[in-house]
Amino acid sequence: MKNIKYYILFTLLFSFGSVFAQQTHNTKIKDGSVSNTASIPSSNAILELESTEKGFLLPRMTDNQRDLLKSKLTAEGNGLTIYNTTTDCINYWSTLKNEWLSLCGSLSPAVVEIDPVQCNSIKISPSEGSTLLQGRFLTPQDILFVDVYVSAIGTYDISATTENGYYFSAAGTFMNTGSMRIALTGVGTPIKGYDPGAGGSTANIGDVVTFYINGKKAVNQCGFKAFVKKAAIEYTIECSNVFTAQGQYLIGVPVNQTENYVDIQLNVTQPGAYRIKTTSYNGVTFNGSGRLDKIENNKTVRLYAEGVPTAAGVSSLSLETNSNTNSTSSCKVGLTIAGVDYSVDLSKSLHKGEYMQGSTLTDQTLVIAVNVKKPGKANFKLDSGGVSFSANNISLELKDVSSTSNIQYVTLLNNKAVLPIKNELLISGPINDTKSIAS
Secondary structure, three states, X not given: OHHHHHHHHHHHHHHHHHHHHHOOOOEXXXXXXXXXXXXXXXXXXXEEEEOOOOXXXXXXXXXXXXXXXXXXXXXXXXXXEEEEOOOOEEEEEEOOOXXXXXXXXXXXXXXXXXXXXXXXXXXXXXXXXXXXXXXXXXXXXXXXXXEEEEEEOEEEEEEEEOOOOEEEEEEEEEOOOXXXXXXXXXXXXXXXXXXXXXXXXXXXXXEEOEEEEOOEEOOOOOOOEEOEEOOOOEEEEEOOOOEEOOOOOEOOOOOOOOOOEEEEEEEEEEOEEEEEEEOXXXXXXXXXXXXXXXXXXXXXXXXXXXXXXXXXXXXXXXXXXXXXXXXXXXXXXXXXXXXXXXXXEEEEEEEEOOOOOOOEOOOOEEEEEEEEEEOEEEEEEEEEOOEEEEEEEEEEOOOOOOOOOOEEEEEEEEOOOEOOOOOHHHHHOOOOOHHHOXX
């Protein structure tokens, strides 16, 4: 009898296993950050992931860990994908080529560092004169030479940045390992200039240069400084009130230089190339450059906004110039970044799930239509007879800045309360009390 039971159990397990082995499925995984979308996955995808707050992490391996897989891979491993932490790039296995290929290009990013033995050989070769000049635009003929050491061939993107309005960069491919000298070409305009030290020395005077290799700050920085010679340019900013930044500034919306700018007035006493910038506030700054051709008062120049506002607020931005005198000004630029603004039409709200008098809420939700007027993050809460629905830290996006209607659907979760015996409004009808929505 015992053997018969085992036989039946084995037969059932085998039958179920056969059924499941022959079934095919496609799957959709959601984290709830996208409202009002179908739960059924795309018919063209075996796996669909949906989120605006989370990403998908591949297995992470170094070069050496990845290469240990090579001897184990068969034809079935064709297309196997990992994230290479050595090169910061996605790699996949190609059975046809019998090697790992990189989504960063045919070659992975090179493994390279600033050569610590050759720090003293870093130098700038200006296109004009013996040094960089305050207010003069850099060109590709303004070159920064730097020695690097390459331990693995591949592509490279190297930049040398300053906080003085200019930088140097170069990109290409290293086909050999070992020590290399590369030339980084200049871009931008130096705002400040410096006076030489004792005996005309420029050593350790100037702008700190920070090196980045393939998007990462280089481990070895060498402590190199770029000397910029002061130029004969002099002007002051004329202001009686705070300058007002033009246009609207919305959280998460990139500035538009056609609309977002500030005009300021200068009194010019020594003509030359000028560069003026403001301090940064919540991701926004203003910059302007050009030439002042003659001595004059109340010369209007325009500073254009740059960046993407990250938070709401009001601030007065300070101004910095490349004038030989008055390089900082008491004049200010007033900037207002708008906070989130929206309206909710609860007559269009939609309850999801079944509601029974006296029962405890479980997975029932309330979907509301939010007309976004200005983007940002908001909290929503609706109370009715001890039962509440809420959603916190919701990102409201402005899809069309010019439109008066930007509807976004937000799902509110319940508080697991017990439904009252009498509350027909909550159970059967739409909720119209707009005052119960809080931001």
